[in-house]
Amino acid sequence: MSETLPTVLDIEASGFGRGSYPIEVGIARTDGSSCAFLIQPLDEWTHWDPKAELLHGIARERLIREGYPVRQVAQWLNDELASIGKAYSDSWGYDNTWLSLLFHHAGMLPRFRLEALRILLSEAQQALWSDTKEAVIGESGIHRHRAGEDARLLQLTYQRTRLLCE
Template sequence: MTLPTLLDIEASGFGRGSYPIEIGLARADGSCCAFLIQPLEEWTHWDPKAELLHGISRARLQREGLPVAQVARWLNDELNEIGIAYSDSWGYDNTWLSLLFHHAGMLPAFRLEALRILLSEPQLVVWHRTRELLVKELGIHRHRAGEDARLLQLTYQRTLDQAAPGS
């Protein structure tokens, strides 16, 4: 079974003016990676509550983040061939992705779709319980983009197995 490619974004907050600070991918082969994004000068919104969740400081982004255009190029290089990635927070993630590409002066070479379109009714029924069990089992640190993308992928795989006839 080929796993879907999952994308997750951590951001400076959730309201107006928020922007992406970390993008993570879980690839079809199960490997994952994530990159911090250096905020542009005009990206000033910062929600301390969001920082409490993801644990990434603005100072760390300034030090370790990659330029917006570099992250956009990396995403296009990664996703161009498959042409699609999935997100569990499509409304937020698609907005932040659009912002990233706009400021990079590029167009995405892929589509971002809602993960929900891949899920069957039986998968939806066991989704949250399965995800929480995986967090405990694997000791996953939530609210970091790479780990969250991988968690979504593992949850997808396990719920697919559970929803299979005869399981």
């Protein structure tokens, strides 16, 4: 496919309710590569939902041990995304909230915009999305609910639905 893939961003979090915070951020780049960083929780970030941990499989203790400081993750995102200017998310409401929280606590402003992935999709792509995503999961061996892999899954699903609609 000659068209450039969209840059996709995904965030895993401590839960979904009030007080939740980002614990991992990942991106899938336009060339199809992906990467992610665990985020070291701040002292005031205490909310922890065991149901969320069952999904992503990341223990809070691991974040404390292996996570990167909030400011370092925010700087990495700016370094990766400033020249592109935007990234896309399938859960814009949640991801944008967690991204804002990350940058606020880093004392920085994002140098890119996060937009809803659905704005890139035609009606035909939207109709195919769910079944196509399940097919890609089955074929790719992607580990769900990890930020980098989920971002790549969304990118592959986007690409496949584009091809199916041509």
